[in-house]
Amino acid sequence: MRARKATVAAPSNIAFVKYWGARDVERGIPSNRSISMTLSRCESICTVEFRAGEAAVPGDEVLIASERGSLDPAPRGFASPVLAHLERVRSWAGVTGPFRVATRNTFPSAAGLASSASGFAALSLAAARAAGRQPTPVELSDLARRSGSGSAARSAFGGYVEWPARDPGRDPVGAGGVPVPDEADGAGSGAEPSFPAMRLASHEHWDLRDLIAIVEASPKEVSSREGHRRVLTSPYFETRLGLLPTRLAEVRAAIHERDFDRLRPVLEAEAVDLHFLAMSARPPFHYWTPGTVEVVEAVRSLRAAGVPAAWTMDAGPNVHVICPPEAETEVAGRLESLTSVRTLIEDRVGPGPRTDPEPLF
Numbered sequence: 001m002r003a004r005k006a007t008v009a010a011p012s013n014i015a016f017v018k019y020w021g022a023r024d025v026e027r028g029i030p031s032n033r034s035i036s037m038t039l040s041r042c043e044s045i046c047t048v049e050f051r052a053g054e055a056a057v058p059g060d061e062v063l064i065a066s067e068r069g070s071l072d073p074a075p076r077g078f079a080s081p082v083l084a085h086l087e088r089v090r091s092w093a094g095v096t097g098p099f100r101v102a103t104r105n106t107f108p109s110a111a112g113l114a115s116s117a118s119g120f121a122a123l124s125l126a127a128a129r130a131a132g133r134q135p136t137p138v139e140l141s142d143l144a145r146r147s148g149s150g151s152a153a154r155s156a157f158g159g160y161v162e163w164p165a166r167d168p169g170r171d172p173v174g175a176g177g178v179p180v181p182d183e184a185d186g187a188g189s190g191a192e193p194s195f196p197a198m199r200l201a202s203h204e205h206w207d208l209r210d211l212i213a214i215v216e217a218s219p220k221e222v223s224s225r226e227g228h229r230r231v232l233t234s235p236y237f238e239t240r241l242g243l244l245p246t247r248l249a250e251v252r253a254a255i256h257e258r259d260f261d262r263l264r265p266v267l268e269a270e271a272v273d274l275h276f277l278a279m280s281a282r283p284p285f286h287y288w289t290p291g292t293v294e295v296v297e298a299v300r301s302l303r304a305a306g307v308p309a310a311w312t313m314d315a316g317p318n319v320h321v322i323c324p325p326e327a328e329t330e331v332a333g334r335l336e337s338l339t340s341v342r343t344l345i346e347d348r349v350g351p352g353p354r355t356d357p358e359p360l361f
């Protein structure tokens with residue numbers, strides 16, 4: 001028996017233009033393109049051991065590592081999607097044999113932050129490497145989104161990332177029309193389509209900070225997976241899709257030019273629309289809390305005082321405040337003074353997955 005082990009860390013990301021609404025949520029096929037910034041401090045660490053040649057079933061083991069180093073069997077709800085994804089990695093790598101997986105997040109587990117993007121990017125890369133394959137970032141991205149967590153496709157790259165990748169020849173910057181590769185590209189045919197992300201710019205191109213204000217730590221009532229299905233019922237879903245070519249072009253240009261004033265309005269409009277579509281879906285769902293409003297108001301008053309800061313959110317009540325480095329101290333001080341902010345995570349744009357962390361076992 002040959003046992004091979006790999007450990008990786010993959011970062012989370014925050015979307016500037018949101019992936020919200022799926023054409024096929026189980027296969028990670030979105031209704032629209034999205035653009036995100038890869039984070040640095042919020043990571044999932046994953047160690048995978050692969051025993052080549054052994055029967056695949058039963059045998060996969062999924063463990064959660066604590067900060068102190070103990071390993072505990074993952075609860076069923078956590079383990080099931082991991083086991084399903086290990087099957088995809090085996091088939092992608094063309095191997096048989098069981099995996100042993102341990103994982104932990106570097107951000108506080110009580111923070112209520114979704115970790116599926118970092119988690120599935122880390123799992124895909126560690127399992128592929130343990131199985132003896134070295135996926136390119138493009139291969140990793142496509143493998144990670146097959147987990148059904150589309151945002152994991154963006155965590156395969158550092159810096160600023162667009163998903164799905166564009167073919168500039170067919171889809172020039174700012175063009176309207178169909179926002180993702182259409183059925184002709186394979187999404188509706190028997191062949192499994194490929195939808196990797198692409199890097200728009202490196203983390204060194206533009207240093208932006210993300211101050212994550214945690215106002216609520218409990219698990220959300222409606223998962224993003226369910227959200228992707230439900231927002232299709234909003235009467236405003238198509239309206240937002242129609243606005244996206246312009247928004248995507250604005251964000252690409254803002255990143256290219258490092259223009260915060262150009263980025264800010266789109267960032268906030270996208271956050272509003274994510275929640276607007278949720279609230280207008282049938283049945284509706286809500287993520288905002290009074291704490292969310294307190295943080296958003298604080299950002300608005302900072303800006304009125306001339307401090308560059310913009311807010312955005314994921315499918316949850318916590319608020320990501322994006323700002324340039326020179327505004328970080330002032331923004332962080334204000335956020336920390338708010339009664340509803342339980343924890344403030346000070347993160348920044350980062351370089352993407354790394355293969356050098358300490359193994360978890």
Ligand code: PMV
Binds near residue numbers: 274
């Ligand atoms: O990757 P998923 O399926 O967890 O979807 C994430 C969706 C949002 O976080 C709400 C937006 C985004 O683009 O990250």
